[in-house]
Amino acid sequence: MAGTRFGGRTLARSQALQLLFQAEATGRLVSDILDDEYALDEGPLDEYASELALGADAMLHELDAVISVTSANWSVSRMPAVDRNLLRLALYEMLRVDEVDTAVSIDECVELAKAYGTDESSRFVNGLLGKVARKMEAGEDVVAAALEQIAEREEADDDADYDDYADDEAYEGDYPSYDDVEDLPDWVRE
Secondary structure (H helix, E strand, O other): OOOOOOHHHHHHHHHHHHHHHHHHOOOOHHHHHHHHOOOOOOOOOOOOHHHEEEEEEEOHHHHHHHHHHHHHOOOOHOHOOOOOOHHHHHHHHHOOOOOOHHHHHHHHHHHHHHOOOOHHHHHHHHHHHHHHHHHHHHHOOOOHHHHHHHHHHHHHHHHHHHHHHHHHHHHHHOOOOOOOOHOHHHHHHH
């Protein structure tokens, strides 16, 4: 939303979002962005913004794992960049900033999604963060559970790849053997 002005912690979250977005867009760490030039809609940089952006950046792998296992229809890489970084920011705050209530983190993220995201962004981030919040309220360590689920998926994928190879009759000795390089077809030697 053009012309949207934020204040206080909302401004800090907006700035943190902008830092995360810039880091991702340039393939750099937030700390590198902060050490160099960065762009903010409104400034100067709030200390809480820096804390949030650095914290989320440090936990990127873990936060993306939580997002990945919670999002049924979207892989993290296919999500709009704003949504992805808003989720990272809100999840970091929900998981690591004890003085901010989970509901406040979610509400703030939804407001930022309305300002910066697509028409569907606010509903999407609200739904995903709500699922995570319910798991947290039930006492689940959402980071550990997500990392475990990702590891299980990767192991199952690796096993499936091996099984496909091992079970495929095309791989049972049908390849010609060439004892000498000169026996190879011309297209292979070129």
